Amino acid sequence: MSVPAFGLGTFRLQGQVVIDSVSTALELGYRVIDTAQIYENEADVGQAIAASGIPREELFITSKIWVANFAKERLIDSLKESLQKLQTDYLDLTLIHWPSPDDQVPVEEFMTALLEAKRLGLTRQIGISNFTIDLMKQAIAAVGADNIATHQIELHPYLQNRKVAGFAQSQGIHITSYMTLAYGEVLKDPLIQQIAERLHATPAQITLAWAMQSGYAVIPSSTKRANLQSNLGATTMTLSDADMAQIATLDRGHRLTSPKGIAPDWD
Incomplete structure (x- = not known):
């Protein structure tokens, strides 16, 4: 099993908005959908998937366990x-969404419960999200690196992590980049725009291609059909070594997501 390189994110999308986004994406050929318990849109996403008529085995569905459900008697x-x-x-993939605030539930407890969910067939693969190196070490100690399919983190040209x-x-743990477009901030970057112009591409395509070429999976979201279609184009793009090296220089440690009371002390 592996984690596909390209999919659709659904963060901040709810109701008819997310139903339309998922429906359009599936129609365009997307087969990977990423959601989470805390997004409060799982039922809407499920409705869109069911209505698509696409066979389940052709889809790759990810969700994430929220911090309130980490205790072993609650997680499954x-x-x-x-x-x-x-x-x-x-x-296909279930992630621990954030570390437990103040270590209220030990890493070993929720990782072991998540591994049990895998053994029960409730999820094909398991993984983590928003972990520091120390927390990753604890997760590896609990279930082994082989059982951690991916680590989903904020990662974009301005925060290369x-x-x-x-x-x-x-450790052989794959990385999934979320917020790869930095809420659109990197799309205005002169360097990204310059590369895009030269390659007759969009800044979003360049940024997504950069992440995938770096070995990361990406899950961009959009509510617009044109953008959903355009983002798909990133999967067939190749950037030169020079382009990749130039984008590497944009890193400035610019973090956009760090919820108070939940975010760990970042590396």
Whole structure:
């Protein structure tokens, strides 16, 4: 099993907006959908998937366990609730969304419970999200690096997260980049725009191609058909070594997501 390089994110999208986004994406050929318990859109995503008529085995569905459901007596039940909302018997990938605030639930407890969910067939693969190197080490100690399919982190040209990504990769743990377009900030970057112009591409395509060429999976979201279609074009683009090296210089440690009371002390 592996994590596909390109998919659709659904963060901040709810109701008819997310139904339309997922429906359009599936129609355009997307087959990877990323959601989470805390997005409160799993039922909407499930509705769009069911209505698409696409066979389940052709899809790759990811969701994430919220911090309130980390206790071992709660985690599996909460995952079963997610499955009901998503109208599926299993997830392809289930992630721990954030570390437990103040270590209220030990890493070993929730990782072991998540591994049990995998053994029960509720999820094909498991992984983590928003972990520091120390927390990754604890997760590896709990379930083994082989059982951690991916680590999903904020990663874009302005926050290249090299320490965390490097450690994960040294352990054979794949990286999924979220917020790859930095809420659109990097699309205005003169360097990205210059490369895009030269290659007759959009800044979004260049940024997504950069992440995938770096070895990361990406899950951009959009509510516009034209953007969903255009983003797909990134999967067939190749940037030169010079382009990749230039984009590497944009790193400035510019973090956009760090919720108070939940975010760890970042590396």
